Amino acid sequence: MGGLRDVTAPFVVPGPSGVAVRDRLKHLTPQDEKVLRLVGAHLGSLASRDLKARCGDALEHSAGTWAARKRELTAESSSRWAGSITKATHDQWALARRGQTAHLHSLEAGVRTIRHRLSLPVGDKGTKHTPGGYRSAREWFSKTRRLHVLEDRLDKVRADRENGVVHVVRGGKRLLGTRHHLDAAQLTETQWRECWEAGRWFLQADGESGKRFGNETIRISPGGEVSIRLPAPLTELANAGHGRYVLAAKVRFAHRGQEWADRVEANRAVAYRIHYDVPRGRWYVTASWQIPPTKTVPLQAALAEGVIGVDTNADHLAAWRLDVHGNPIGRPRRFFYDLSGTTLHRDAQVRHALSRLLHWAKTCGVKAIAVEDLDFAAEKTREKHGRRRRFRRLISAMPTGRLRARLTSMADATGISIIAVDPAYTSKWGAQHWQKPMTAPRRKTTRHDAASIAIGRRAQGHPIRRRTAPPRAHQSDVHGHRTVQARPDTLGREEPRPRIPGPRTRSVPPDAARTRATRTSKTVRGVRSGQEWVQDSLLLTD
Known part of the structure; x- marks a missing residue:
């Protein structure tokens, strides 16, 4: 590290x-x-x-x-x-x-x-x-x-x-x-x-x-x-x-x-x-x-209803909604735009994509959108990437400045806060920890979708790494905690799951936990079925 x-x-x-x-x-x-x-x-x-x-x-x-x-x-x-x-x-x-x-x-x-x-x-x-x-x-x-x-x-x-x-x-x-x-x-x-x-x-x-x-x-x-x-x-x-x-x-x-x-x-x-x-x-x-500058909402207040993580790309915005614990909710959303053509056309495409993003955020009831604080000023040089012309064209075509200015202005009118996060390793770690787990038979999760989860979790203060389930020797937690999400300030979040008395299967009647301690077994090893077993009285001596 x-x-x-x-x-x-x-x-x-x-x-x-x-x-x-x-x-x-x-x-x-x-x-x-x-x-x-x-x-x-x-x-x-x-x-x-x-x-x-x-x-x-x-x-x-x-x-x-x-x-x-x-x-x-x-x-x-x-x-x-x-x-x-x-x-x-x-x-x-x-x-x-x-x-x-x-x-x-x-x-x-x-x-x-x-x-x-x-x-x-x-x-x-x-x-x-x-x-x-x-x-x-x-x-x-x-x-x-x-x-x-x-x-x-x-x-x-x-x-x-x-x-x-x-x-x-x-x-x-x-x-x-x-x-x-x-x-x-x-x-x-x-x-x-x-x-x-x-x-x-x-x-x-x-x-x-x-x-x-x-x-x-x-x-x-x-x-x-x-x-x-x-x-x-x-x-x-x-x-x-x-x-x-x-x-x-x-x-x-x-x-x-x-x-x-x-x-x-x-x-x-x-x-x-x-x-x-x-x-x-x-x-x-x-x-x-x-206009007078809008009073900035505290970070915790903005994240009270969850957050939408947005990954900026050359032709679309990849977004995913996260709850307050950092868990992805629903399906990923993609808002496409076409940056070819005249300046007015490109500006309109960016504006329409951001309008759809903000409308979806209002529909979900989320009060914050997390985006990367991107700046490719030092990354576009021809000498840095050499023969990687496709990559240089890619980062040059990303309208980071225009998106940031437009999104800030449009979100201010809707009451949604914009949270800027450090873009370091979001794509790499997002794909490493979230792309495969979030892929389903009818849902293909791309690297950009996984990056949006990483961006949202970083805005919330959660680590990007998922909690993976430990190898299970048996049903207890001898190998550590199980897969569960909790806030960073939750006490005991790294400890094993607490022991809950009572049955662990759904086949037991609801009142089984209450009567379990008073019930006695009707069968005993070495005793024929139907024969009643009686405990002998204890011998009390001085």
């Missing part, structure tokens, strides 16, 4: 700190779409210029430079538009900085692995935790060349990191690369250009408490009327007072609509974002606001 790593304790995942709802802008007039396109393009050019200035400041950024950039943007838009642009710029720069750090760690892990394997003899066998040498001299030589490439990349990324240089593309690097592969993306140049321009528009405004309806820039009334404060160069397009343009569309948020209406009527801050979906040809508006 010395080679096993320590397993961290399970914990209840805190609830979400914000809410976002979306609705479609229907029945827009051609003039409405023209105004939205002009405003988005104008503010998008300002956002691109501001992002360039922020990247140029690098580590020399300060409150003074931020204020100077905001003053320059205010003259061409408005004070609130300038504030939203500069805040979005800083968020994008910080995101690029975090991505740069993750890329740096990935390169360091790759260089470290290649150097270790190159130092070993060719064909040297590795261990379970440490890779061995390369298989052939040809592979060894190719890896020496790759090592030089990775070291060169690592030096550049380190230099950028030290100088505060980040590489950001407004509109997305993936969409930019699609320009060179239009046939594979099944797009024409005109379609790509429309997607590129729409991706670089800027139509989002932060909320402000105390102002009318919680937002002075993009305002939506409780009745659903949408109005936009036009930038200074486009004020001649206004159709309402104070340089505002009112859209013909009416907004009605179906999800959390009452909560949104309460905030708007109380003039509490609500942020809005308007964007255009090019493939569908539709306009959408997204409203978001902060």
